[in-house]
Amino acid sequence: GENVEQHPSTLSVQEGDSAVIKCTYSDSASNYFPWYKQELGKRPQLIIDIRSNVGEKKDQRIAVTLNKTAKHFSLHITETQPEDSAVYFCAASPRFQKLVFGTGTRLLVSP
């Protein structure tokens, strides 16, 4: 079955720096790659997603890149702010309805 690996498990940056979180997946049939943000004590919420027919997608300070050949995708956050501090999860959909998550990255943005 699909296996999604996520790195790093923790990431500390200074406010204003960029942050990059990387995920790799194993099933070449995966075609949907969302990213979720979970603040402490809250539910996960989608921040950006990408489908396999697109290589990059941006939404203000957030971008996701996808390399299907290498089977990896990354989340890029520019000009980080303290409110970006949270746990971020990547996921891949190996079949139409399944969703497999990575183990999460705890991002800490220091003022």
Add this chain to the structure above:
Amino acid sequence: EAQVTQNPRYLITVTGKKLTVTCSQNMNHEYMSWYRQDPGLGLRQIYYSMNVEVTDKGDVPEGYKVSRKEKRNFPLILESPSPNQTSLYFCASSFLSRGLEVDEQYFGPGTRLTVT
């Protein structure tokens, strides 16, 4: 207000005592799913459902049952809970993109279950 609700939010129970966690959504979503969240393991899919009476196993279905008799409800049943099912459980729902593909998951608030 569009939302996914779960009940109860917190539950402490004993080994072997059957329990049900309810999940309901008011967005007319076809797709519903249950996940468990454990430290260091991320979110793992337990079961999912594409529509009424259509359910399938996720990655960790052992010890759980589900049913989808109505489009809005997707209860999670633990027939004989064990301590290794102590976890934070999330229900989620979404539309199916192009009729088939999973899309943005809208998560419920979570249910923290402790089995002693």
